[in-house]
Amino acid sequence: MSSQGGSSEGGYFLxxxxxxxxxxxxxxxxxxxxxxxxxxxxxxxLGENGAGKTTLTKILSGLxxxxxxxxxxxxxxxxxxxxxxALDFGIGMVHQHFALVGPFTAAENVALSHESPFSRIRxxxxxxxxxxxxxxxxxxxxxxxxxxxxxxxxxxxxxxxxVLSRDVDLLILDEPTSVLxxxxxxxxxxxxxxxxxxxxxxxxxTHKLKEVGSITDRVVVLRxxxxxxxVRTSEASTxxxxxxxxxxxxxxxxxxxxxxxxEIPRKAIRRAVDRTGESVLRVENLVAKGNTxxxxxxxxxxxVYGGEIFGIAGVEGNGQTELVESLTGLRRxxxxxxxxxxxxxxxxxxxxxxxxxxxxxxEDRWELGLVLPFTLAENAILGVHRWKEFRGILSVLRWGKxxxxxxxxxxxxxxxxxxxSAPAKSLSGGNQQKLIVGxxxxxxxxxxxxxxxxxxxxxxxxxxxxxxxxxxxDKGRAILLVSADLxxxxxxxxxxxxxxxGKFMDVCSPDNLDRERVGMLMGGATSEACKEAE
Amino acid sequence: xxxxxxxxxxxxxxxxxxxxxxxxxVFESVIAGTVGLLVGAILMYMYGFDPWRAYFALIKGAFGxxxxxxxxxxxxxxxxxxxxxxxxxxxxxMFNIGAEGQMYMGGIASxxxxxxxxxxxLHHIVGLLFAALAGAAWxxxxxxxxxxxxxxxxxxxxxxxxxxxxxALYIAIFLIADxxxxxxxxxxxxxxxxxxxxxxxxxxxxxxxAVAFALVIYFVLxxxxxxxxxxxxxxxxxxxxxGGIRNKRTMFLAFILGGMGAxxxxxxVTMGQPPTYAIxxxxxxxxxxxxxxxxxxxxxxxxxxxxxxxxAALFFGxxxxxxxxxxxxxxxxxxxxxxxxxxxxxxxxxxxxxLIRLFPMAKAKGEQFIAALKRSTxxxxxxxxx
Numbered sequence: 001m002s003s004q005g006g007s008s009e010g011g012y013f014l015x016x017x018x019x020x021x022x023x024x025x026x027x028x029x030x031x032x033x034x035x036x037x038x039x040x041x042x043x044x045x046l047g048e049n050g051a052g053k054t055t056l057t058k059i060l061s062g063l064x065x066x067x068x069x070x071x072x073x074x075x076x077x078x079x080x081x082x083x084x085x086a087l088d089f090g091i092g093m094v095h096q097h098f099a100l101v102g103p104f105t106a107a108e109n110v111a112l113s114h115e116s117p118f119s120r121i122r123x124x125x126x127x128x129x130x131x132x133x134x135x136x137x138x139x140x141x142x143x144x145x146x147x148x149x150x151x152x153x154x155x156x157x158x159x160x161x162x163v164l165s166r167d168v169d170l171l172i173l174d175e176p177t178s179v180l181x182x183x184x185x186x187x188x189x190x191x192x193x194x195x196x197x198x199x200x201x202x203x204x205x206t207h208k209l210k211e212v213g214s215i216t217d218r219v220v221v222l223r224x225x226x227x228x229x230x231v232r233t234s235e236a237s238t239x240x241x242x243x244x245x246x247x248x249x250x251x252x253x254x255x256x257x258x259x260x261x262x263e264i265p266r267k268a269i270r271r272a273v274d275r276t277g278e279s280v281l282r283v284e285n286l287v288a289k290g291n292t293x294x295x296x297x298x299x300x301x302x303x304v305y306g307g308e309i310f311g312i313a314g315v316e317g318n319g320q321t322e323l324v325e326s327l328t329g330l331r332r333x334x335x336x337x338x339x340x341x342x343x344x345x346x347x348x349x350x351x352x353x354x355x356x357x358x359x360x361x362x363e364d365r366w367e368l369g370l371v372l373p374f375t376l377a378e379n380a381i382l383g384v385h386r387w388k389e390f391r392g393i394l395s396v397l398r399w400g401k402x403x404x405x406x407x408x409x410x411x412x413x414x415x416x417x418x419x420x421s422a423p424a425k426s427l428s429g430g431n432q433q434k435l436i437v438g439x440x441x442x443x444x445x446x447x448x449x450x451x452x453x454x455x456x457x458x459x460x461x462x463x464x465x466x467x468x469x470x471x472x473x474d475k476g477r478a479i480l481l482v483s484a485d486l487x488x489x490x491x492x493x494x495x496x497x498x499x500x501x502g503k504f505m506d507v508c509s510p511d512n513l514d515r516e517r518v519g520m521l522m523g524g525a526t527s528e529a530c531k532e533a534e
Numbered sequence: 535x536x537x538x539x540x541x542x543x544x545x546x547x548x549x550x551x552x553x554x555x556x557x558x559x560v561f562e563s564v565i566a567g568t569v570g571l572l573v574g575a576i577l578m579y580m581y582g583f584d585p586w587r588a589y590f591a592l593i594k595g596a597f598g599x600x601x602x603x604x605x606x607x608x609x610x611x612x613x614x615x616x617x618x619x620x621x622x623x624x625x626x627x628m629f630n631i632g633a634e635g636q637m638y639m640g641g642i643a644s645x646x647x648x649x650x651x652x653x654x655x656l657h658h659i660v661g662l663l664f665a666a667l668a669g670a671a672w673x674x675x676x677x678x679x680x681x682x683x684x685x686x687x688x689x690x691x692x693x694x695x696x697x698x699x700x701x702a703l704y705i706a707i708f709l710i711a712d713x714x715x716x717x718x719x720x721x722x723x724x725x726x727x728x729x730x731x732x733x734x735x736x737x738x739x740x741x742x743x744a745v746a747f748a749l750v751i752y753f754v755l756x757x758x759x760x761x762x763x764x765x766x767x768x769x770x771x772x773x774x775x776x777g778g779i780r781n782k783r784t785m786f787l788a789f790i791l792g793g794m795g796a797x798x799x800x801x802x803v804t805m806g807q808p809p810t811y812a813i814x815x816x817x818x819x820x821x822x823x824x825x826x827x828x829x830x831x832x833x834x835x836x837x838x839x840x841x842x843x844x845x846a847a848l849f850f851g852x853x854x855x856x857x858x859x860x861x862x863x864x865x866x867x868x869x870x871x872x873x874x875x876x877x878x879x880x881x882x883x884x885x886x887x888x889l890i891r892l893f894p895m896a897k898a899k900g901e902q903f904i905a906a907l908k909r910s911t912x913x914x915x916x917x918x919x920x
Contacts, residue, residue: 330775351778362776371770382766382777385759395759 011074012036013201014060014091014170019069021055021225029055030225032069037170042192042202044216044233046209046241052225053205054096057172060203061093062086087113092163093172096205098155102148106130106141106158113162126165133165137191139184149291151317160188171195172203177211182522184315189215209238273494278341279303280447280478281327286336286346288319288326296322298502299336304447309469309479311493311510314522316484319502321363324451324482328360329353340447354383357446361436361453363482369436370424377406377420380439405442413438414464430461437465447478454488466492486518498522559837562887567849570883574876578868587866588876595859596852602859604735610851611806612637614744614843615799616829618751619669619792621838623687624892625755626788627768632676632691633796634826635698636669640797641813641822642702643668644804645710648720657726661805662743662798669797670790672698677789681782687789695826699819706815721812728806740806745844747798751791752840764788799825834885849884853877 014037021030030052037043047053058064060071062080070077073089080086083093100109110130111121127143134140139157147155156176163171171192177185192202192215204216212219212233219236221229221244229236229244281304290296296319304310312320325331327338329350338346340356354360362368370379381390381402390402406420413434417427424432433453440448450469454462470492473479483489489496490510498505498521505521575585596606616633623630644665652660676694679685710719728738755761767774767784774781803821804813814820828850836846857873868876 328776349778349780350776351780354778360776367770367772368776369773371766371773373769374766378762378766381762382773385762385777391759397757397759397762399757 011038013039013073014078015072016056016060017070017072019056019059019066019071021052021059021064022067028225030059030066033222033225033227035060035220035227035230037201037203039169039199039201040196041218042196042204042216044212044219045203045205045222046212046219046244047222051222053222054174055225056222057093057174057203057205060086060170061091061172063093084113087163087166087168090167090169091172092166092168092170094156094159094163094174094176096174098159100147100155100158103146105144105146106150106161107143109147109158110162110165113166129165130161133161137161137164137187139187139191151321154317168200170201170203172205174205176204177206185211209241212241213238273305273308275303275305275308277305279305281338281340281480283327283338284336286323286326286338287334288322288331289334290319290322295334296502297326297333300499300502300504301336302497302504302507304478304480306446306478307473307476308494309473309481309492311489311496312480312482312499313486313489313496313518314484314499318499320451320482320484320499322502323499324360324363324449324480327480328358328362328449350383351386354443357443359440359443359445359448361433361440361448361450363451363455365429365432365436370432372423372425374424375421376410376415376417376424376427376435377402379424379435380406380409380420382439384439384443409435409438409442413441413468430457433457433461433465437468441468441472445477447480448472449480449482451482452484453481454483454485462488486522490518559842559887563835563837563842563884566884566887567880570880573879573883577875577879578872581872583868583872584866587863588860588868591860591863591866591868592853592856594856595863596856600732601735602855604732604737606848606851606855607741608735608737608807608851609854610847611741611744612799612802612825613829613832613850614748614847615795615802616826617832617836617843617847618748618795618829618840619799619826620830620833621836621840621843622751622755622764622792622795623788624833624838625768626764626784627771628680628687628785628788630673630676630691630789630792631688631830632673632694632826633792633799633829634824635691635695636672636793636796637800637826638698638702638819638822639672639800640665640669641800641804641819642705642710642719643797644801645706645719645722645813647726648710648723651723652725654725657723658728658805661722661726662801665797665801665804666794667797669795669800670793673789673793673796677786680789681785702813702819702822703815706813706819711815712812718810718812718814721810722805726805727811728802730808736808738806738808740802743798743802743806744847747795748840748844751795754791755840760787796826796829799829831881831885834888835881837888846884850881853880 016033016035018032018034019030020028020032022028033052033056035043035056045053045057055064059066062083062085065079071080072078078089080089080091086092101112104112107123107127107130108121111123111126114126130143137160139161141150141154141157141161147158150158160173160176176188192204196202204211206212216233219229219231219233219241220227221231221241223244229241231240283303284301285299286297286301287295287299288297298319300319300323302310312323314320322331326333327345329345329348329352333346336346337344340353340358343356345353345356345358350360366372371382374382377399381387381397384390385397386395390398390405392398403420409415410417410420415427415431415434415438417431424435427435437453448469453465453469457465466488469479469481473494481489481493490513493510495507496510496513496518497507498518500522571589575589578585578588595602597603616637619633619636620630644661646664647657647661650657650660672694673691676685676687676690679690680687706719707716712718712720728740728743731737731739731741753761755765763774763779764784764787766777767779767781768788771781774784800822803825804811807821813822832843832846832850835849836843857877860868860873860876861870
């Protein structure tokens with residue numbers, strides 16, 4: 001770290017002055033939050049989901065107007081009517097959820113942020129510029145492929161490139177590392193350090209304590225929209241930060257609430273899984289193509305037995321999505337076989353696959369898992385709407401029975417909503433996911449395919465869903481858990497496969513793995529030290 | 535949850551049941567209607583007419599008595615059915631512009647029952663069946679093109695409207711023309727005519743066909759598993775596929791149901807509109823003309839809900855019936871052109887909320903189209919250079 005954060009005590013680049021934000025639905029996202037950003041400094045913005053981190057940065061980057069309070073530059077108060085104005089001022093933000101135009105290529109997306117609506121778009125120039133920038137930053141993406149065909153991780157890289165290409169003075173990154181490999185994270189951090197030494201201010205939103213310690217100069221902690229701490233990183237211990245972040249909250253059981261996903265304890269006792277009999281799911285040499293036509297799953301074989309959680313870890317975009325889609329009837333495969341209790345599941349309708357006892361908790365709950373404008377009840381029967389229980393003569397839906405079923409689900413899975421007729425989009429992310437989990441488990445499945453089941457959820461909901469999956473495992477169901485959250489997989493899976501570029505690097509018991517080794521495997525480094533579980 | 539909670543992309547909000555102002559849809563429609571009336575009033579005032587008396591004439595002409603109300607209802611009848619055509623397909627995620635052509639075909643098919651002798655009642659049923667089947671059949675080709683080849687239903691149905699128009703005209707003039715009165719087709723035999731509901735008006739029992747069809751569609755969409763699948767596939771095709779729903783089947787089904795509605799609309803004119811009970815070929819199919827397109831506006835105002843459409847159609851029927859009265863009422867005759875302008879303002883204002891709601895959907899379609907175009911041109915370029 002070449003310069004210390006406080007080197008410019010007197011001068012600041014930008015100051016948020018007692019900003020309050022109340023959303024139109026009455027949610028108070030920020031309460032008089034103040035923040036000062038200097039040049040030559042990386043500020044970590046720490047807080048749980050819903051603490052107001054994103055809201056604060058959206059206000060700084062011109063995406064949202066503050067309800068009260070001002071943003072002040074040394075030259076006086078500033079007001080950004082749009083992100084474009086903020087960009088012109090030198091503030092750029094990389095959002096957690098990308099602001100990219102799907103059918104456009106990376107180069108075209110960058111061009112969008114560059115040009116005024118009336119100027120000619122010079123794609124070749126932008127491409128050369130981008131290629132130079134990719135070389136410099138180490139963030140590589142295909143420039144000529146439509147964004148919607150890229151993996152999530154690649155899309156994020158485009159977002160970072162987009163902002164970097166604008167020569168910003170203040171770079172805001174919202175949870176940038178969640179979809180990157182450890183190696184890519186290192187590269188990103190190197191880049192951030194260089195930008196800092198060149199005078200750029202950086203705000204890094206995160207809930208990972210480790211990242212805060214390794215890269216930031218100063219940490220600002222938000223809790224429920226209030227600033228609860230502003231400390232020099234060198235003077236703050238991890239424990240202190242975690243405490244600031246979550247407060248002294250206790251959960252129902254009286255335990256201190258988990259501080260972050262990294263704090264999940266490894267499961268001390270693993271149940272012995274009987275793998276002598278027939279497996280529930282058997283996959284052999286499965287090959288499937290991705291959206292761009294490249295081979296995404298390259299000859300994967302594995303078995304999942306009843307009573308075990310088979311975890312697939314790995315950085316997103318290494319074929320996990322395609323693998324799950326192949327197994328759930330949503331994607332055509334090239335070759336290989338997959339059977340559930342001996343019955344083939346490749347190349348047949350999702351409906352028939354469900355009949356074989358497959359439950360699927362999809363990766364994308366808005367695009368796949370739910371019909372957002374539908375009510376809770378309508379969503380709760382998606383995929384089971386043809387059940388005899390819910391469908392009478394002439395395929396008439398029995399709403400009475402359905403509503404009763406939904407109320408049971410709401411109770412059993414602790415779904416907070418006004419009732420069965422509440423629109424699904426009015427539910428919080430955690431409750432939406434609980435609804436999906438409840439619906440899928442109500443199928444009484446033989447195997448549960450859970451893809452990123454806790455992504456974007458707050459700690460309480462995530463913990464609940466993990467516990468539910470463990471309960472199902474204990475009941476003898478087979479569970480295929482695909483997650484980019486390494487700790488989640490390591491803590492809960494009985495066996496772990498690490499997926500890299502469409503192949504399994506290794507299949508072993510998580511007890512034989514430590515984070516560093518997994519990190520290497522996820523990044524594609526082969527390791528002899530990882531022993532087969534059996 | 536706070537606003538921090540991850541928000542779905544605009545693509546996902548497509549088709550959401552949000553309203554423009556966040557108010558209840560019915561209330562919103564009333565406000566929009568008021569705004570439309572106001573704009574119409576300002577226009578009339580600008581051109582020197584008395585808006586008060588003109589609107590008084592409009593309302594009196596539309597709902598002022600049993601004769602007026604009856605003629606409003608009679609005009610509403612085919613509009614209910616063509617509006618349903620558009621709405622069903624929209625609920626399934628498609629823009630079916632083909633109600634016009636499907637309605638022509640239904641009208642022509644219903645005329646064919648003039649060649650049979652059947653008892654009263656059965657003759658009605660056969661006529662309606664013919665019309666419904668013809669309408670549905672006319673929707674099948676665009677539906678097949680859409681499902682198998684991905685042809686945009688907007689384009690194919692518009693083209694099919696023209697094919698239907700000239701074919702219907704040809705059939706009406708050359709094949710089923712009345713030998714005694716060649717300017718029109720054979721007339722529907724008495725045994726298949728819908729009886730007049732209110733003596734001295736043109737309101738017949740065909741209105742019950744329209745209302746029943748609307749209720750059936752409502753029931754199918756919201757109370758059967760099939761309708762559930764159609765709506766799910768329309769709102770989020772990906773999630774529907776995940777839920778084991780065969781999207782192609784729902785699209786096909788929606789087209790068939792919609793085509794039946796349009797076909798029945800044709801029959802409701804031929805079998806239920808005195809005095810001729812026939813189609814005037816004479817160059818333009820006068821009685822049927824534009825009922826399909828007007829139905830789209832009715833669907834918008836009725837917010838694509840079968841029950842909403844019933845009221846919207848009555849509103850449109852009232853505008854049509856009352857608009858005529860505006861032209862010759864008292865000392866304040868408003869010329870036909872002005873009446874049309876005022877009606878346009880009202881309809882436009884009432885459609886705006888639904889149009890805006892649909893816009894993201896239209897935008898997504900446009901983007902897809904442009905992307906496809908781009909890809910194909912790129913491929914072409916590459917091919918040339920190679």
